[in-house]
Amino acid sequence: MARNATTSAFRPAPALPAAPDEQRTRPVAASEHDLLTLARALVGQLDPDAVVPLLRRRRVMPAGIGPTCAALLCQLLGRGSVIALARKGAWRAQDSLVEGGEEVARGRLWQKRPAPALRFGPATMRLLRHLAGEPQGKKAKGFSLPKKTTLELGDELMLYLACELLRRAGYGEVLSSWPAVRNSALCWLGHVDLLVGAGEKKRPSEAALAAFHPRWVEGAGATILEALGPELARRWLTVERGKGRIVQAQPLAALGEAQDALLCALSDAADRAGRRDLLGFVLEAGAALLGPRPTARLFIAGLTQAAQSGAHLAERQAAARGAGALLRGLSAFAVWIEEARQVRFFDDDYESAQLLLARWAPYGNDRHEHAEMLLRELGSLQTLARDDEAAGTSTE
Known part of the structure; x- marks a missing residue:
């Protein structure tokens, strides 16, 4: 590549040809x-x-x-x-x-x-x-x-x-x-907590979301996404466990809105491509998150401080709902699981249905029921009122 050719495409190169030692060690x-x-x-x-x-x-x-x-x-x-x-x-x-x-x-x-x-x-x-x-x-x-x-x-x-x-x-x-x-859809998926901004920047663009299909659910893109699955599970788990430390309503609501948009777009793309298993990282994160049976305060403990700083009830409601984005993603996966349970042994997609059921097993119905209960609590004014009462504030 010439020194003035900064925009030439890179490709994986084969091993360099044999050369004298002074050429192989040529300094840069x-x-x-x-x-x-x-x-x-x-x-x-x-x-x-x-x-x-x-x-x-x-x-x-x-x-x-x-x-x-x-x-x-x-x-x-x-x-x-x-x-x-x-x-x-x-x-x-x-x-x-x-x-x-x-x-x-x-x-x-x-x-x-x-x-x-x-x-x-x-x-x-x-x-x-x-x-x-x-x-x-x-x-x-x-x-x-x-x-x-x-x-x-x-x-x-x-x-x-x-x-x-x-x-x-x-x-x-x-x-x-x-x-x-x-x-970049991939960057949003792996680093949503860092990319959420204010105003129009609080969620991925429509172009980024549309890029999931077919780029990241077919061919080499799907292979990359599958390889990143364990890391995505850890990253999303960390984000969920950190939501209770967010003390302002708007950032928590924006984070949830971005997560909702990502999971909806990826779920739709994976479904169209027949690669529902690519959402497996959601199940892995959910299993680790819900295993200890957390309360709603895990997600919204910081909103008590938001109330003390004068955040309106409507803002805190939106934030509490946004905090349940991963839980809603788990609920969407549960719909696929119900479909898989209806597949009979002699159906063409029986083997793929059994794969999804096997992925679901570590998460399980008990965790799913707990997730549904948390979603109801996060959408309830009574949950915010209880937190306000415990902190000595009043719900507006």
């Missing part, structure tokens, strides 16, 4: 070393703490990169992204549906389907240059892409991994001002 420029270091951090080969100094400083980046750096980036991103997906969840031996929904694939992900041959276009180079050149922080410049930029699957995966890197490095607050991230 300092700015190129930074790009390679950040790429290693994105795919999980370096701890986020190792790149914090790079994320803090400003560097004037040259117009392009040399062929040695380009070849190394191709190898690093192509191979590193597949290894990253394997670590996040592709290692699990778990049955899944085949597109169309009537057949079941068994085994670990790479045994069921080939590892995705990801491509990385100009957006990935722009992302790396932004991370290497712009200091991150509260006043950081948002990362955007030209309007006509086409995002490859690899590019969007890198955006997702960049969100994770910045979150773990302590710069997660900058992401809500990144247009490129806010336009």
Whole structure:
């Protein structure tokens, strides 16, 4: 790749051809070393703490990169992204549906389907240059892409991994001002708590939601989403357990609205593609969340402080309802389970129905009944009144 060709598409590269030692160890420029270091951090080969100094400083980046750096980036991103997906969840031996929904694939992900041959276009180079050149922080410049930029699957995966890197490095607050991230359905799904903003930015755009089908429920996109399932379950569980610490009504309501939009769009897309199993992360998060039989206060404890600060009852009602977004997602999955229970042994989709029932089992009817009870409580004025009374405030 020539130094002035910053927008050439990346593709996973084969092993570099044999070369003399002095060619294989040819040095790269300092700015190129930074790009390679950040790429290693994105795919999980370096701890986020190792790149914090790079994320803090400003560097004037040259117009392009040399062929040695380009070849190394191709190898690093192509191979590193597949290894990253394997670590996040592709290692699990778990049955899944085949597109169309009537057949079941068994085994670990790479045994069921080939590892995705990801491509990385100009957006990935722009992302790396932004991370290497712009200091991150509260006043950081948002990362955007030209309007006509086409995002490859690899590019969007890198955006997702960049969100994770910045979150773990302590710069997660900058992401809500990144247009490129806010336009990504995958980034919203994994980092909804960081992307929720105010006003028109409080939920994913219609374009981002529409991208779930077919991009993330068919082909390589579905493989990526399946690999990320365990991580998505942990992320959504963390968000749910943190809702009670949100002490303002509007942010809690906005978070719930964004979650509702994401789960509705993904459920519709997965249903159309015959990949209902891709919502398995919702069941995993729900099973862990509801196992201890939490009360409604887990979700709305902070609204008591909102009442003390003068938030109107209608605002707190909207927030309490929003707090139940994951529970509503579980209720939607329960509808699929009822359909699966009606499938008979000699029906064509019997095997896929049994797979969904097996996914449901760890969550189970007891947790589902508790989730329905919590939803009723979150929608009740009496719940807010009890919290106000316990805190010595009055419901308006």
